[in-house]
Amino acid sequence: xxxxRIIPCLDCDLAVPQGRVVKGIEFKKIRYAGVPxxxxxxxxxxxxxxxxxxxxxxxxDRRETMFNVIRATARDVFVPLAVxxxxxxxxxxxxxxxxxxxxxxxxxxxxxxxxxxxxxxxxYGSQACVVAIDAKRRDDPAEDRITVPTQQGASWFEASxxxxxxxxxxxxxxxxxxAEALGAGEILLTSMDRDGTYDGFDIPLTDAVSKRVRIPVIxxxxxxNADHIxxxxxxxxxxxxxxxxxxHYGEASVGEVKSHLAERGIAVRI
Amino acid sequence: xxxxxxxYGVGNLFSIYNALERIGAGPxxxxxxxxxxxxxxxxxxxxxxxxxxxxxxxxFEEPLRRALDGGTPVLGIxxxxxxxxxxxxxxxxxxxxxxRGDVVRLPDSVLVPQMGWNNLSIRREVEILEGxxxxxxxxxxxxxxxxxxxxxxxxxxxxxxxxIAAAISTDNLFAVQFHPEKSGAKGLSILENFVRLxxx
Numbered sequence: 001x002x003x004x005r006i007i008p009c010l011d012c013d014l015a016v017p018q019g020r021v022v023k024g025i026e027f028k029k030i031r032y033a034g035v036p037x038x039x040x041x042x043x044x045x046x047x048x049x050x051x052x053x054x055x056x057x058x059x060x061d062r063r064e065t066m067f068n069v070i071r072a073t074a075r076d077v078f079v080p081l082a083v084x085x086x087x088x089x090x091x092x093x094x095x096x097x098x099x100x101x102x103x104x105x106x107x108x109x110x111x112x113x114x115x116x117x118x119x120x121x122x123x124y125g126s127q128a129c130v131v132a133i134d135a136k137r138r139d140d141p142a143e144d145r146i147t148v149p150t151q152q153g154a155s156w157f158e159a160s161x162x163x164x165x166x167x168x169x170x171x172x173x174x175x176x177x178x179a180e181a182l183g184a185g186e187i188l189l190t191s192m193d194r195d196g197t198y199d200g201f202d203i204p205l206t207d208a209v210s211k212r213v214r215i216p217v218i219x220x221x222x223x224x225n226a227d228h229i230x231x232x233x234x235x236x237x238x239x240x241x242x243x244x245x246x247x248h249y250g251e252a253s254v255g256e257v258k259s260h261l262a263e264r265g266i267a268v269r270i
Numbered sequence: 271x272x273x274x275x276x277x278y279g280v281g282n283l284f285s286i287y288n289a290l291e292r293i294g295a296g297p298x299x300x301x302x303x304x305x306x307x308x309x310x311x312x313x314x315x316x317x318x319x320x321x322x323x324x325x326x327x328x329x330f331e332e333p334l335r336r337a338l339d340g341g342t343p344v345l346g347i348x349x350x351x352x353x354x355x356x357x358x359x360x361x362x363x364x365x366x367x368x369x370r371g372d373v374v375r376l377p378d379s380v381l382v383p384q385m386g387w388n389n390l391s392i393r394r395e396v397e398i399l400e401g402x403x404x405x406x407x408x409x410x411x412x413x414x415x416x417x418x419x420x421x422x423x424x425x426x427x428x429x430x431x432x433x434i435a436a437a438i439s440t441d442n443l444f445a446v447q448f449h450p451e452k453s454g455a456k457g458l459s460i461l462e463n464f465v466r467l468x469x470x
Contacts, residue, residue, distance in 0.1 A: 001429060003387040003407055044454070049387055074288055080409060080452050097282045102452065124281060125317045127385060127411040185385065216385050239386060269387040269407035 003269040004233050004261070005049035005240035006254055007218060008247045012036050012055050012069060012085075014062035019069045022056065023196065023244050033248035037072040043247060044077040046254035049269060051077060052105070052188070052242060054132075055085030056163060063092075067099040074100030082130055084188075090119045097124060105130040105188055108161040111168050111175070114182055121183030130218075131179040132188040134160040135172035135205055146173040148208040157205055164192055173208050180213045187213060188242065191221035196245065198224025201232040210237035218242050226252050226260040233266050272296040273465060274309040276334070278326045281317035286347065289451035293458055295465045306333040311468030312342060316349030320373060320414065321361025323349045331366060338368070343442045343468045345398075351438065351445035352416055360414050368443060371418035380431035383413040388436075388448070390426040396439040398463050399425055406456045408436070408448035415447060442467075 010021045013030075021033040033039065040051045051073070055066050063086070070083060083096045084105030093104045104124075109116050110131055120129040135157040141147040145156035157172040176187045189209050191202035201219045210217040216239035219232045223243035232238050246252050252260075258268045273290055277283055277299040290297035290313070297313075300306050312334065316323045338344050346354050355365045358373035365373070376382045387407040392399060408428075415434040418424060426437040428447070438445040444464060450457035 001389060002384065003389075005386055074284065075292070078285075078289055078292075078452060078454050078458060098284065100284045100288065102282070102285060125411075127317070127383060128282070185383070214381055216381065239381070269389075270405075 001267045003049070003267045004238075005218075006047075006229070006257055006268065007050045007052055007240050007242045008039075008043040008048050008254065009052040009054065009220065009242045009244045010036050010039055011244065012053055012057075012066070014055055014057045014065040014069070017065065019065055021248065023248055036069045037076070039248070040073045041076045043254055044079055047258055047270065048079060048254045049240070050080045050082065052082045052084070054105070055083070057085070063095065067095065070096065070099035070101050084130070084132055089116065090123055093120050093124070097128070103128045103130050103185070105132040107132040107134065110179065111159060111161050111170060114178065117179055117182040117184050121185070126183050126185035129184055130186045130188050131176070131184040132190065133172050133176055133179075134164055134190045134192050135202075136160055136167065136192040137202070137205070145171050146208070148173070148204045150204045155204070160192060173212060176209045177212055180215050184215060186216045186218060188218045188220060194222025195220075197222050198245065200224065200228040201241070203232065203235050206232055206238050207236040216240060224251070226257045229257055230261055230264055230266065233261065272298050272309060273468060274298055274300045274306060274312045276306065276312065276314050276327070276330055277301045278323075278330060280323050280326055280349075281315065283315055285449075286313060286315050286451040289458060289461055290465075293462050293465060295461070303330045303333050306330060306337065309337070309342065311464060312337055312344045313464075314344065314346045314350035314353070316347065316351070316353060318349065319361055320349060320352055320358035320365070321363040323353055324361065324363040324365060327353060334366075335368075338443060341442055343444065343464060345464050346445035347451075348412060348447060348449060351447055352414060354443070354445055355416055355418070358414055369416075369418055369423060369438065369440070369445070370420060371416060373414045373416050375414050376412075376434075377431040384410050384430045386410065387453075388428045388430060390428055390436050392426050394425045394439070396425045397467055398439050398444045398460060399437060400463050401459050402426075402456060408446075408450065408453040408457060410448045412447060416445075
């Protein structure tokens with residue numbers, strides 16, 4: 001039976017030599033959590049199904065630091081490793097794969113030039129190409145938007161880029177469907193409204209996207225405890241849940257989350 | 271005595287190389303067919319389409335066959351498993367045909383590709399799966415699955431819309447549909463089993 005995946009996400013600030021893991025709240029305030037490869041190794045040993053590194057600095061002069069982080073991690077971590085942040089071309093992706101990543105996640109570059117999805121999928125396979133979508137709820141539904149029932153009534157979701165600093169005008173749900181058509185292997189779907197709030201995943205958003213695509217959706221943003229992960233698996237078709245703070249700051253270990261889910265009938269790898 | 275990883279220009283071999291190195295297998299990436307000789311064991315990786323893999327692998331067919339006939343253990347991983355079969359619905363190219371049967375698409379009733387961790391049902395006790403039980407999960411990424419004509423070659427299955435052949439063991443030819451190099455400690459155990467078989 002296919003297990004639902006638990007994926008710790010490490011947002012990396014690469015301005016220091018080994019990099020450091022940070023976590024923002026609603027894409028803003030920053031708190032430090034540790035050294036990337038050490039945290040990744042700990043999560044692997046606790047039973048993480050996959051590790052995601054996001055370079056939040058994403059400037060080209062820090063690329064070598066990211067390669068070092070990936071190399072150091074890949075030596076000890078034998079689950080899939082996905083890396084994103086600042087990947088603008090197949091060439092950028094190649095560097096990340098060469099350092100030991102199994103998947104890349106693209107966000108801004110794909111919104112700017114969607115063909116990059118096909119190019120990466122062609123070269124490395126769809127399974128290696130994750131499209132990350134940062135979605136912001138908008139409560140002014142229009143006819144040309146995919147509208148979803150929410151607590152606010154009816155909403156659509158706008159895809160953001162540049163790490164949440166700018167908005168693209170693109171309908172996030174429609175964009176997920178287009179990304180699938182272009183060859184994306186997975187959608188990493190982050191709710192900007194929930195990110196860092198510990199209020200739980202955005203269920204309407206996650207449900208809307210996972211119903212409309214036939215590729216795995218990774219739910220992200222808002223996880224504050226194991227029950228939130230249980231909820232997103234019970235109420236949506238998400239294949240995986242991504243979380244950061246609950247693992248970084250000791251709310252729960254990956255193993256504790258999995259036991260919690262298994263006891264409540266969710267298939268997980270233990 | 272080292273383990274060869276056939277580097278025929280598909281995908282990323284970093285992970286399998288790294289995993290073999292971790293378990294002390296002394297891996298070597300082999301780029302030229304004439305260099306594929308004298309190894310204790312040979313790993314045939316594979317990602318992407320069946321046809322692309324077959325086209326690029328074909329120049330290694332002779333040395334691989336020779337090694338196999340000479341008793342060298344060979345392990346196919348993912349599409350590296352599929353190419354051992356006669357052919358695939360995915361591409362018109364013929365497979366190596368060393369295991370009789372075909373590769374067919376996963377059913378429409380499930381998300382395709384299968385991507386993630388699935389557990390095995392062990393069908394036969396074989397050395398390559400020593401230490402592995404039905405409770406252990408492995409990382410799968412694939413859209414097609416192998417249907418061997420002779421079900422006896424199947425050592426373990428996994429359930430995904432249908433019963434799929436997850437591991438095959440026949441004489442010195444082994445194959446797994448999942449990625450042992452990405453399947454945590456249990457995946458490394460399977461690679462260790464392969465290396466041990468290679469050194470017997």
